[in-house]
Amino acid sequence: MNHAYPARERWRRFKNRFILAAITVLALIPALPLFLILFQLFHKGISSLSLDFFIHLPAPPGESGGGIANAIVGTFIIVGLATLIGVPISILAGIYLSEYGKDTKFAEAVRVCADVLQGVPSIVIGIVAYAWVVRPMGHFSALSGSVALALMMIPVVVRTTEEVLRLVPDILREASLALGVPYWRTVLKVVLPTGMVGVTTGILIAVARIAGETAPLLFTAFGNQFMTLNPLEPMNALPLVIFNYATSPYEDWWQQAWGASIVLVLMVLGLNILSRLLARRIAGER
Amino acid sequence: MKIKNPIFTTEDLCAYYGDFMAIKHVTVKIPEKQVTAVMGPSGCGKTTFIRCLNRLHELTPGARITGKIFLRDQDILQMDPIIVRRKVGMVFQRPNPFPTMTIYENVLAGYKLLGIRLPKKEADRIVEEALKKAALWDEVKDVLHRRGTFLSGGQQQRLCIARALAVKPEVLLMDEPTSALDPKATLQIENLIVELKQTVTIIIVTHNMPQAGRISDYTAFFYLGELIEFGPTAEVFTNPKDPRTEEYLTGKFS
Numbered sequence: 138m139n140h141a142y143p144a145r146e147r148w149r150r151f152k153n154r155f156i157l158a159a160i161t162v163l164a165l166i167p168a169l170p171l172f173l174i175l176f177q178l179f180h181k182g183i184s185s186l187s188l189d190f191f192i193h194l195p196a197p198p199g200e201s202g203g204g205i206a207n208a209i210v211g212t213f214i215i216v217g218l219a220t221l222i223g224v225p226i227s228i229l230a231g232i233y234l235s236e237y238g239k240d241t242k243f244a245e246a247v248r249v250c251a252d253v254l255q256g257v258p259s260i261v262i263g264i265v266a267y268a269w270v271v272r273p274m275g276h277f278s279a280l281s282g283s284v285a286l287a288l289m290m291i292p293v294v295v296r297t298t299e300e301v302l303r304l305v306p307d308i309l310r311e312a313s314l315a316l317g318v319p320y321w322r323t324v325l326k327v328v329l330p331t332g333m334v335g336v337t338t339g340i341l342i343a344v345a346r347i348a349g350e351t352a353p354l355l356f357t358a359f360g361n362q363f364m365t366l367n368p369l370e371p372m373n374a375l376p377l378v379i380f381n382y383a384t385s386p387y388e389d390w391w392q393q394a395w396g397a398s399i400v401l402v403l404m405v406l407g408l409n410i411l412s413r414l415l416a417r418r419i420a421g422e423r
Numbered sequence: 424m425k426i427k428n429p430i431f432t433t434e435d436l437c438a439y440y441g442d443f444m445a446i447k448h449v450t451v452k453i454p455e456k457q458v459t460a461v462m463g464p465s466g467c468g469k470t471t472f473i474r475c476l477n478r479l480h481e482l483t484p485g486a487r488i489t490g491k492i493f494l495r496d497q498d499i500l501q502m503d504p505i506i507v508r509r510k511v512g513m514v515f516q517r518p519n520p521f522p523t524m525t526i527y528e529n530v531l532a533g534y535k536l537l538g539i540r541l542p543k544k545e546a547d548r549i550v551e552e553a554l555k556k557a558a559l560w561d562e563v564k565d566v567l568h569r570r571g572t573f574l575s576g577g578q579q580q581r582l583c584i585a586r587a588l589a590v591k592p593e594v595l596l597m598d599e600p601t602s603a604l605d606p607k608a609t610l611q612i613e614n615l616i617v618e619l620k621q622t623v624t625i626i627i628v629t630h631n632m633p634q635a636g637r638i639s640d641y642t643a644f645f646y647l648g649e650l651i652e653f654g655p656t657a658e659v660f661t662n663p664k665d666p667r668t669e670e671y672l673t674g675k676f677s
Contacts (some may be wrong), residue, residue: 266438308519314592315479315515316533317508326536330523 183394190396195362195378201389206396207364212404213281213367215374216348217360219286224340227291228329231298231336236324248296255292258411262288263353271357279365279372282358286347293346297339301332345408349401351376358403375401383385426452429493430594430624431476436490438471438480444461447648448490453641458616460626460639460656461497462632464671467645469628473596476626479505484548509533512587518579519604520571520586527567529555529582533590549589556622557585559616579609584615588623595619597627601634611616613638632672634658644668 191203195271196203230247258361266285271277279423305328313323329336360377361370382394429452436444441455445468453459469545475488476481477501490501490568492499499507520529534541550567554560559581565572570583587595597616601609612618616625616638635642635656642659643654644667652659652668663669 306519308517309521310517311479311482311513311515311585312521313532314537315477315508315513316536317505317587318533318536318620322536322538327521327523331521333523362576371530 138198174384177270178395178399182392182399184390185396186399190393194364195393195407197362198385198387198390203393205373205375205378205393205400207295207361208375208378208397209365209400210366210375211279211358211361212348212376212401214368215345215354216286218283218368219290220340220344220349222283223287223290223343224294226270226287226296227300228336230291230295232303232324232329234295234297234299235302236320236328248299251292251295254288255296256353259285259289259350260352263355263357266353266357268328274369277357277359277371279358279368279370282354282372282374283368284323285353286350289347289350290343290355294336294339297342298332298336301335301339302328305331306337330380334415338412341408341412341415345405345412348408349376349405351380354357355380375404424615426454428636429453429553430455430495430523431494431626432491433475433603434491434493436492436497437487438468438475438488439486440483441485441496445648446475449650451653452644453624453626455624457611457640458620458621458627458638459641460635460644461626461628461643461645462630462635462671463645463651465630468648469645470598472643472645473513473598473626474595477508477513477596479513507574510592511594511596512590512592513581513663514587514598514600516599518576518583520574520582522572524571525568525572526571526582529571529587530589531587539661553585553589554582556588556610556619557581558618559585573587575608577604577611580604580608580612581615583613584619585599588619592623594626596626597625599628599630602630632660644671646671 150152155302189202191204191207192210193204194207195205230251234244234247238247239337262285266281266288270281270284274281309327309331313327314320354374356379358374358377360381363374366374378397379394379401382390382397385391414416427569430459431451433451434439436449436555436585437444449472456508471480475492476499478488480486480488481504488500494507494510494652499511520526521532524532525552528535530553531541531546534546534549551560551564554563560580562578563582566573571579574582582605584595584600601612604612604652613634616627619625620640627635627639641654642652642656643650644659644663644665646667651665652663654664659668663672
């Protein structure tokens with residue numbers, strides 16, 4: 138190279154490299170905690186993972202052994218029920234916002250409310266579910282927990298459904314309408330199927346988010362040392378196991394809380410990865 | 424000029440977007456089983472005009488129509504738009520097969536989306552007939568159950584034509600159907616249009632003068648929302664009555 142000021146040139150290149158190296162290191166920081174968490178979990182909890190842990194019920198305090206089968210089953214039931222309650226409402230509301238309400242004041246108000254609902258602290262949602270479901274029923278139940286989780290899920294799925302459906306090109310709507318298909322059938326049979334992968338992705342993300350929620354379950358699903366499949370009874374769930382065991386005085390239970398944490402984190406991680414794969418498939422199709 | 428068997432007759436047709444008047448007092452008779460080209464500079468209302476004919480225009484927020492549009496002797500503005508659109512099919516500027524459907528399902532979309540169930544034999548027959556009419560059968564007969572979006576642009580457009588023909592419309596509206604296609608695909612579609620006029624009336628919006636010359640029997644020339652001239656294509660092209668038509672045809676403005 139032929140430069141008039143080689144020293145200055147060198148200094149500039151040094152600065153460039155130094156700053157690039159520095160921000161590369163900084164970019165690692167957001168990724169690092171995940172690996173630290175996973176390391177910590179496996180380090181502390183791997184020893185409690187065994188077949189027994191997955192298929193046995195909790196042992197009484199003071200006795201060793203036992204598992205969290207009831208909490209795993211409970212999480213599936215509570216989250217599944219929440220999805221069953223939340224998803225149909227959310228999809229219909231998303232369809233309304235994208236296809237019917239559009240820019241009307243009412244639709245705009247619904248959007249604002251959904252965004253605010255999304256920001257309501259989960260403990261408050263839990264209290265509301267307590268007042269709505271637990272009090273009238275007179276006892277704790279899985280159902281009340283599902284209602285709380287559904288409330289957390291609805292705003293997320295509504296907004297993603299709306300956004301995904303808005304991305305469906307208008308020429309597909311027109312193609313259907315021009316064939317003499319009524320608008321509502323066009324929405325259900327053309328617009329929704331075209332956006333379905335995106336809607337599913339949104340649902341998975343929402344499920345992943347609520348699966349680990351603890352606060353809304355504390356005074357709704359409440360927890361249960363025994364196995365139950367009846368959603369009208371108190372039911373155990375993974376976050377409740379972790380909370381109750383970690384705050385207990387028994388060392389055995391602390392150990393089990395670590396194990397339950399691994400199970401929960403892997404479940405949520407799996408859902409997130411699945412939704413990413415789906416999202417990539419959409420990107421590939423475009 | 425006398426049109427003996429008009430399939431469409433408009434009387435004092437005006438179309439608006441909000442306060443903007445896009446089509447101004449158009450009165451015209453469109454002949455049956457002929458190809459009518461709708462021409463004119465960009466923004467002159469060509470597309471708006473044909474979108475009035477299947478009542479797609481009204482879907483735009485704030486859009487409305489005044490005047491009368493007769494399909495034979497029925498005023499389509501008094502009819503259920505869904506029935507109008509069953510009789511008046513449309514092919515769009517850009518090919519728009521349904522991405523979630525196979526080629527086979529795309530052709531049958533006019534039935535499937537309405538929830539009409541056809542016996543398998545009947546469905547097969549409709550698909551084959553429509554694809555043959557659209558000159559696509561030989562190319563796709565072995566891949567009927569692949570997605571329509573796997574086809575090339577020209578094939579997709581012929582698939583859209585087959586989809587429109589499958590419900591047996593009386594009229595086929597075409598909004599610049601070849602503007603997104605390469606010359607070879609364009610030629611195929613042009614040949615197809617000439618074939619199709621045996622069975623269906625075609626009204627085609629085009630920017631392409633040679634194309635209009637090759638395929639159309641009648642030409643309607645629009646300018647700033649007004650119908651300036653309407654007549655047999657040969658006449659309009661060689662002996663335009665209005666100076667604005669002549670200026671457009673000789674490329675003085677576009």
